Amino acid sequence: MDKIQTTKERILIFLEKNNIKKESFYRETGIAASNFKGVGLKSDLGVDKLAKILKVYPDLNDNLMWLITGEGELENNMVVQKEKDHQSGDLYNSDINDKIGDLLANLFAQYNTQDKSLMFLQSQINKIEKKYSKAISEQNKILNEILLATKLSAE
Structure with missing residues (x-):
């Protein structure tokens, strides 16, 4: 051979x-x-x-x-x-159904994990946006105080 x-x-x-x-x-x-x-x-x-x-x-x-x-x-x-x-066709179909079930279970688990990750990321984004808005407000307040102090000193 x-x-x-x-x-x-x-x-x-x-x-x-x-x-x-x-x-x-x-x-x-x-x-x-x-x-x-x-x-x-x-x-x-x-x-x-x-x-x-x-x-x-x-x-x-x-x-x-x-x-x-x-x-x-x-x-x-x-x-x-x-x-x-x-072997019976039912055995083969059962095996395929088991594989499909396993695949669907894995996909569902991945979906849940990704969904939880997205929810976590969204909450983090919301926290950052609130901190950013607060920082901008404080910065604007300080800038207004500086402008007011500059106007008063110029007069």
Whole structure:
């Protein structure tokens, strides 16, 4: 077998040896197919994407040295894909719903944090505006006193 040059090419070999459809892989990992085609196939696989793949296919952890360096051989200890394909659609939909729920919860938490930050900043702006107005009033008062004193001394 020719030397595999990239981690992405080794992932494709892993998929093929385990009868995993590429479309299933892309769907389950959330990684775009374009990452594994053409020029994208020759580019490096980011750590975040590798982490996603290892989370979805934990058996690849046993093959980590092979996956990253190409050294050694791919050990085939995956659960037979046919069993995975027979999982109910409800399970898949449930997983998607959980992910969407988690995403929405994270977005809501970020919104709340940003909302609280904006409220805090607005209160700080209001305090600064009050101090500024007070300082301007005091400065105007002092300037008027100086003008009045100057007028009186000029007379």
